[in-house]
Amino acid sequence: MTTTDDLIRLCPPPTGVPVVDWPAVEQSLGMPLPADYKQLADAYGPGSFCGFLHLYHPLAPTEWVDLTGPMPATIRRQLQHDHDTGTHAVPYDPRQLFAIGVTDNGEYLFWIQEPEHAPGQWDIAVNEARGPRWYTHKGGIADFLLAVLTGREQVPLFPRDLLDHGISFTASPAARSHPQPHQNQPSGRPVSTDEIRTWAxxxxxxVNDRGRIPATITDAWKQAHST
Known part of the structure; x- marks a missing residue:
């Protein structure tokens, strides 16, 4: 039995999960991926744990939670800027950090890619939303999720009531059938409020789950996607 098997028993995955072409994904990224991540992605598909923790997935419905989308590179550039300017202390070489998830509060999850060519040995790091604090888990993403969802490990950056409403996985409403390279937002394409909320x-x-999205956020989204 693997850690992923233990997680599946604890938190049953949905049915009808889309099939990922892993050789194509790894070729697109230019790197091998940890086996436990691929097992998780195959079992659960795109979605979130406890309505809070979103793992990036190569078939995610929007590019903002797509493992092959623009976010990992964008976040790495932000970390490199923080590291170089001393804005926030970054405890790892930003070149060794690859973003693999985000929480509803804005914390990012990373693989620490050390050793570079041994993905089975990559640990997990969590960065505080809009802040300098970091948390490191010695183990892979499946072990991290199992530790958090069982309460065996409490991440100080996560809300204390994370498990109060039970352990669950919510699938994304739709998924693409194949990984797509990032492109600028085409002009004139209708954009859902869910997509803007995910990006925000x-x-x-x-940003709230329902209601009007503040104009400041909408304007920021438009500026980020202007061609």
Missing amino acids: RANGYE
Whole structure:
């Protein structure tokens, strides 16, 4: 039995999960991926744990939570800027950090890619939303999720009531059938409010699940996607 098997028993995955072409994904990224991540992605598909923790997935419905989308590179550039300017202390070489998830509060999850060519040995790091604090888990993403969802490990950056409403996985409403390279937002394409909310949370904005999205967030989204 693997850690992923233990997680599946604890938190049953949905049915009808889309199939990922892993050789194509790894070729697109230019790197091998940890086996436990691929097992998780195959079992659960795109979605969130406890309505809070979103793992990036190569078939995610929007590019902002897509493992092959623009966010990992964008976040790495932000970390490199923080590291170089001393804005926030970054405890790892930003070149060794690859973003693999985001919380509704804006914390990012990373693989620590050390050793570079041994993905089975990559640990997990969590960065505080809009802040300097970091948390490191010695183990892979499946072990991290199992530790958090069982309460065996409490991440100080996560809300204390994370498990109060039970352990669950919510699948994304739709998924693409194949990984797509990032492109600028085509002009004139209708954009859902869910897509803007996902982008806003991934970029550190606080936004409610329902109701009107503040104009400041909408304007920021438009500026980020202007051609």
